[in-house]
Amino acid sequence: MPALPRPASGPGSRYTARAATSRSRPSRHPDIAALAHRLTPRDLWLTRMLHEHRVLTTHQITRLAYPSLRSAQRRLRILHNHTVLDSFRPLMQTGSAPEHYTLGPAGAALLAAQAGLDTNALGWRPTHTGRIAYSPSLGHDLGVNELLTHLAAHTTPTTNLPLWLSEHSAARRWGDIVRPDAYAHYRDGDRLLPFFLEYDTGSQPLARVEAKLTGYAAFTTATNTRPALLIHTRTQSRDQALRQRLAATARELGLNVATSSAGFTTTEPWGPWWTPLHPGARRTTLATLTTYWPTLTPASGLEPTDADTPLTLPAPPLPPVTPSRGGT
Incomplete structure (x- = not known):
């Protein structure tokens, strides 16, 4: 197995090449219809963000979308139990890593259904989280997301x-x-x-x-x-x-x-x-x-085209400003 990158500091700096730990949950087939009355606009936004950016830590998600770490952990645990999200925690040389969240099977099925696609067309596979957890670019990807989540928040x-x-x-x-x-x-x-x-x-x-x-x-x-x-x-x-x-x-x-x-x-x-x-x-x-640089201009190719689907359009960096159910 290839070793994970180790920047001198920041996200991924102390990851080891050993197995990542994952949190257990009840084994069941995702029923996205049953989730219709449970998921908030913020939950749906988070599935799009994880499809777009692959992996976000608890702290990064909190920074973007929650008033406190505790409220984020409570809601993320619920979404994990319903397989909307998947997660892992890489082992570290010292201390412990935060939970790392990825798109789970129910979240992938939900996004595919919204876009009128098959889950396979989404690019999601049952090995999705494992491939991210052991990716040689994990530290790099987390560093990019750390920088941009600070800017977005x-x-x-x-x-x-x-x-x-x-x-x-x-x-x-x-x-x-x-x-x-x-x-x-x-x-x-x-x-x-x-x-x-x-x-x-x-x-x-x-x-x-x-x-x-x-x-x-x-x-x-x-x-x-x-x-x-x-x-x-x-x-x-x-x-x-x-x-x-x-x-x-x-x-x-x-x-x-x-x-x-x-x-x-x-x-x-x-x-x-x-x-x-x-x-x-x-x-x-x-x-x-x-x-x-007064001559700066945005890049071309940002306008939506007929070839775009809801999943190829960029996810908003912040969740919609709407009340959340249950106060979380």
Whole structure:
């Protein structure tokens, strides 16, 4: 079995290559019709989010959708017992991991029914959770989701994250040109930062990261749109090495690139931690990056088409604002 990645810090930093533990529940065939009166709009939103982003921890889900960890744990346990969600907890070198939630059999059947599809067409299999639990990219995927859930949850009267596409959704739209780890829009007042995200764990040679810039330049040329490119790295030393390697190439290709590292963005990735690839540039906030790059525009291919289904359209980063049944 391939070893799980181990970033120096953050989600996935202490995972071992041993078996993940899973929580037991009654074994029964999912009856989605019987769930009709039990599931809230927030529950349905969560199934879409897990279909889109594959795996979210209890803390990430709480951040997005619940007022407290206790209320989240209570509701997630109910959804797990009804097989709407599945879950596992990777073993760690020290301490214990939070519960990691994935789409369960009833949740997959529900989404397929809503889209008029067979469950197999959804891409869900009984081995779905196991494949995620033992995936070599688990730490990477959790790191991407950690960064974006912090951004999505940081809502004020002037700031929000109105759009967040997963790696899978981005590949569906632009995979013949670029394959970012995520694509999102960050808004602060009248300033919009559309950006591709490259979440660098340090496992790839610098030359391979540099080679990706050619694809982003080709995307700009082919679509006549100009999203920013944010590269999040694992450590400050890796950040510095990337900046030295990428600065000239980014300038030659006319790309708008900024970098940061996990040492700064752990809990407030919107803050003054991002440094544009400009000579003498200093760290600044996501919103202020738009003043460096006044020609930014959102990526093409975001408008719904006749080929889209409810499952190919992006899930809203936050749940609908409606009362929940039972106060949870």
